[in-house]
Amino acid sequence: MAAPSLSSTINSLSTLSLPTSSRFSLPPNRLPILSKSNHHHHHHPTLSHSSPIPKCKPSDDIDTSFFDSVNPNDDIAFNPPEPPEGFVAPPSFDDGPLEAEDEIATAYEELYGPAYSGVSLLGNDVFVMDSKLKKDTGFGSGAKKEKLRDGFEERVVQVRRVTKVVKGGKQLRFRAVVVVGDKKGQVGVGVGKAKEVIAAVQKSAVNARRNIIKVPMTKYSTFPHRSDGDYGAAKVMLRPASPGTGVIAGGSVRIVLEMAGVENALGKQLGSNNALNNARATVVAVQKMKQFREVAEERGIPMEELWK
Amino acid sequence: MTKRYWNIILEEMMGAGVHFGHGTRKWNPKMSPYISAKRKGIHIINLIRTARFLSEACDLVFDAASGGKQFLIVGTKKKAADSVARAAIRARCHYVNKKWLGGMLTNWYTTETRLQKFRDLRRQQKTGRLHFFPKRDAAILKRQLAHLETYLGGIKYMTGLPDIVIIVDQQEEYTALRECITLEIPTICIIDTNCDPDLADISIPANDDAIASIRLILNKLVFAICEGRSSYIRNS
Numbered sequence: 001m002a003a004p005s006l007s008s009t010i011n012s013l014s015t016l017s018l019p020t021s022s023r024f025s026l027p028p029n030r031l032p033i034l035s036k037s038n039h040h041h042h043h044h045p046t047l048s049h050s051s052p053i054p055k056c057k058p059s060d061d062i063d064t065s066f067f068d069s070v071n072p073n074d075d076i077a078f079n080p081p082e083p084p085e086g087f088v089a090p091p092s093f094d095d096g097p098l099e100a101e102d103e104i105a106t107a108y109e110e111l112y113g114p115a116y117s118g119v120s121l122l123g124n125d126v127f128v129m130d131s132k133l134k135k136d137t138g139f140g141s142g143a144k145k146e147k148l149r150d151g152f153e154e155r156v157v158q159v160r161r162v163t164k165v166v167k168g169g170k171q172l173r174f175r176a177v178v179v180v181g182d183k184k185g186q187v188g189v190g191v192g193k194a195k196e197v198i199a200a201v202q203k204s205a206v207n208a209r210r211n212i213i214k215v216p217m218t219k220y221s222t223f224p225h226r227s228d229g230d231y232g233a234a235k236v237m238l239r240p241a242s243p244g245t246g247v248i249a250g251g252s253v254r255i256v257l258e259m260a261g262v263e264n265a266l267g268k269q270l271g272s273n274n275a276l277n278n279a280r281a282t283v284v285a286v287q288k289m290k291q292f293r294e295v296a297e298e299r300g301i302p303m304e305e306l307w308k
Numbered sequence: 309m310t311k312r313y314w315n316i317i318l319e320e321m322m323g324a325g326v327h328f329g330h331g332t333r334k335w336n337p338k339m340s341p342y343i344s345a346k347r348k349g350i351h352i353i354n355l356i357r358t359a360r361f362l363s364e365a366c367d368l369v370f371d372a373a374s375g376g377k378q379f380l381i382v383g384t385k386k387k388a389a390d391s392v393a394r395a396a397i398r399a400r401c402h403y404v405n406k407k408w409l410g411g412m413l414t415n416w417y418t419t420e421t422r423l424q425k426f427r428d429l430r431r432q433q434k435t436g437r438l439h440f441f442p443k444r445d446a447a448i449l450k451r452q453l454a455h456l457e458t459y460l461g462g463i464k465y466m467t468g469l470p471d472i473v474i475i476v477d478q479q480e481e482y483t484a485l486r487e488c489i490t491l492e493i494p495t496i497c498i499i500d501t502n503c504d505p506d507l508a509d510i511s512i513p514a515n516d517d518a519i520a521s522i523r524l525i526l527n528k529l530v531f532a533i534c535e536g537r538s539s540y541i542r543n544s
Contacts (some may be wrong), residue, residue: 066364092527107400112465116423117431
């Protein structure tokens with residue numbers, strides 16, 4: 001059976017020996033902070049996909065203000081500017097002679113470099129894309145790269161063994177729930193499943209980095225006001241506290257708040273006690289919060305009115 | 309944004325049939341501001357709005373191209389595939405004219421693996437190494453190369469994610485549009501009467517069925533890209 005090997009892998013990760021039940025809920029403090037997953041183009045040999053999506057932020061050059069602000073129900077006039085002197089309509093792309101393949105290849109190569117075309121007519125290196133991708137991590141250095149990259153700390157909330165029953169038997173996989181945060185107001189919750197615990201933790205860390213939210217905090221490291229959030233059957237209530245209180249919350253709620261950098265808060269899990277759903281519910285609750293300054297701006301009243 | 313003259317003539321557009329929409333029953337009510345009339349069971353698109361949107365889109369494309377941005381043209385309809393390829397080659401842009409593989413942009417990491425394989429196969433073909441393989445292996449590699457050429461041939465010069473994506477038919481390329489939305493890439497779409505104008509960032513209400521209409525719109529956009537590129541080359 002797979003049970004002995006599983007417990008040994010878990011034991012290798014934590015100093016505490018765990019009961020071999022089918023649900024491994026590892027207490028958070030015992031696990032070491034595992035290595036951060038890769039960023040952009042670094043390449044781990046163990047994982048098939050590990051780079052987060054490089055998101056294109058809406059760049060400043062592309063100015064879509066006309067299209068954002070146009071109201072289609074208004075009367076939109078079409079007043080083209082005058083054609084310049086001697087304007088000759090350009091030929092359609094279908095007319096005109098077909099360019100030779102070499103000319104096309106040279107033109108593209110001038111613009112983009114040889115990229116993935118396999119041929120280079122201008123004398124550039126054909127394998128130029130390789131240097132941008134691979135960063136081989138040898139076995140020794142891979143294990144040592146436990147440093148935290150780009151400022152985010154990871155904490156594993158829960159690792160569970162889940163099964164899929166097929167004709168041949170049971171297929172076991174591990175599902176890891178990880179909370180990622182810098183202690184300055186940014187947190188993310190992620191899930192990942194894989195056949196090995198470490199791989200699952202890495203996948204979930206990648207997933208967590210994709211869904212990061214910002215926690216509004218006051219200068220005493222607490223929330224601006226109470227809020228509830230729910231996700232599924234999990235309901236979480238968060239309440240600010242005076243400095244010196246610490247984080248008084250259970251399980252995954254505490255981990256999320258700690259990784260966000262909130263130092264004084266009260267939280268309660270009403271409803272289900274599922275770790276993943278509670279983590280997601282805290283995220284929902286935190287997203288509902290607004291700073292006093294924002295509300296004052298939105299409503300157009302000075303902040304003193306809000307405290308009445 | 310500088311307003312330039314893009315040679316958009318309303319009579320030309322009517323001649324190409326840009327104003328014909330789809331059948332009345334298949335419309336999307338969100339398109340009602342852009343529909344001017346209903347004739348013989350087909351919606352007629354308001355060409356003045358189309359012309360205005362098209363000129364604004366051309367301005368935007370011109371500015372982006374003069375900033376050195378990368379474009380991607382997506383059009384997989386059988387009718388339009390050929391013209392999309394020619395237009396993109398003319399404008400020196402990337403294009404997808406056969407099936408849009410799911411995750412081409414969101415799973416760019418994996419697409420890059422395929423592109424690398426494509427490049428290696430091309431290299432082997434050019435250096436003639438395929439003759440050293442036994443016949444069966446060589447045939448398998450040639451077939452793989454042919455497959456990769458059809459699907460990834462247009463994006464073989466793409467080093468990263470594009471900056472602007474031009475989509476020809478929104479219904480057909482719904483997956484591509486969704487990918488661009490998750491990645492927050494601005495999109496230019498040709499919207500017909502059965503499409504949703506809110507999904508794309510820049511929507512041009514026009515006919516997406518007739519080849520002439522697609523050609524016309526692509527012509528204008530390609531012209532804008534070429535102009536932008538030449539000004540970029542002149543400035544840098």
